[in-house]
Amino acid sequence: EAGVTQSPTHLIKTRGQQATLRCSPISGHTSVYWYQQALGLGLQFLLWYDEGEERNRGNFPPRFSGRQFPNYSSELNVNALELEDSALYLCASSLVMGNQPQHFGDGTRLSIL
Amino acid sequence: QKEVEQDPGPLSVPEGAIVSLNCTYSNSAFQYFMWYRQYSRKGPELLMYTYSSGNKEDGRFTAQVDKSSKYISLFIRDSQPSDSATYLCAMSATHQGGKLIFGQGTELSVKP
Numbered sequence: 001e002a003g004v005t006q007s008p009t010h011l012i013k014t015r016g017q018q019a020t021l022r023c024s025p026i027s028g029h030t031s032v033y034w035y036q037q038a039l040g041l042g043l044q045f046l047l048w049y050d051e052g053e054e055r056n057r058g059n060f061p062p063r064f065s066g067r068q069f070p071n072y073s074s075e076l077n078v079n080a081l082e083l084e085d086s087a088l089y090l091c092a093s094s095l096v097m098g099n100q101p102q103h104f105g106d107g108t109r110l111s112i113l
Numbered sequence: 114q115k116e117v118e119q120d121p122g123p124l125s126v127p128e129g130a131i132v133s134l135n136c137t138y139s140n141s142a143f144q145y146f147m148w149y150r151q152y153s154r155k156g157p158e159l160l161m162y163t164y165s166s167g168n169k170e171d172g173r174f175t176a177q178v179d180k181s182s183k184y185i186s187l188f189i190r191d192s193q194p195s196d197s198a199t200y201l202c203a204m205s206a207t208h209q210g211g212k213l214i215f216g217q218g219t220e221l222s223v224k225p
Contacts, residue, residue, distance in 0.1 A: 050211075105156050
């Protein structure tokens with residue numbers, strides 16, 4: 001069974017640009033979560049999507065947004081990139097919703113120059 | 114004060130040793146407790162998932178949850194060099210909207 005897949009592996013952008021990160025969940029999983037893992041800050045919750053709807057978001061500015069498609073894959077968009085957005089962005093998926101165990105992909109490394 | 118505290122290490126042990134990793138937390142609403150292992154340049158891999166207090170064993174790994182002390186542990190028996198990684202504790206509450214709260218991670222090195 002394929003795990004959570006994320007693309008691209010690495011993304012290099014400059015300040016002010018926009019970035020789009022993609023995630024395909026494990027087959028059968030309908031919930032998708034996004035986390036940011038920045039150096040020294042640990043894993044921080046960004047967004048949770050289930051059945052195409054945003055169910056919860058963490059303490060991040062509105063320029064972090066996303067969506068979930070009918071096939072349950074998801075995109076994370078980051079607008080007006082800032083240097084401090086440089087981090088590993090991790091996607092996780094789970095069955096149904098709520099407190100089912102979350103399984104992570106290997107992430108997209110976003111570097112802002 | 115952080116909701117979840119975890120000693121970042123690094124922790125270095127000889128091969129075959131028993132490893133004890135710990136996290137403390139402050140939010141008494143947490144009911145779901147997880148341990149993840151993260152290798153360099155990889156995503157976190159779920160090792161253990163427990164609900165409420167008690168012990169859970171899976172091969173060389175044992176997870177313990179003590180809700181009265183707000184303390185969770187992961188024990189690794191007969192540690193191997195392949196266990197060298199960062200170990201992350203995570204927890205969540207029933208009505209927390211899918212949000213996992215992570216510890217900072219403990220870097221473990223098992224020396225041959």
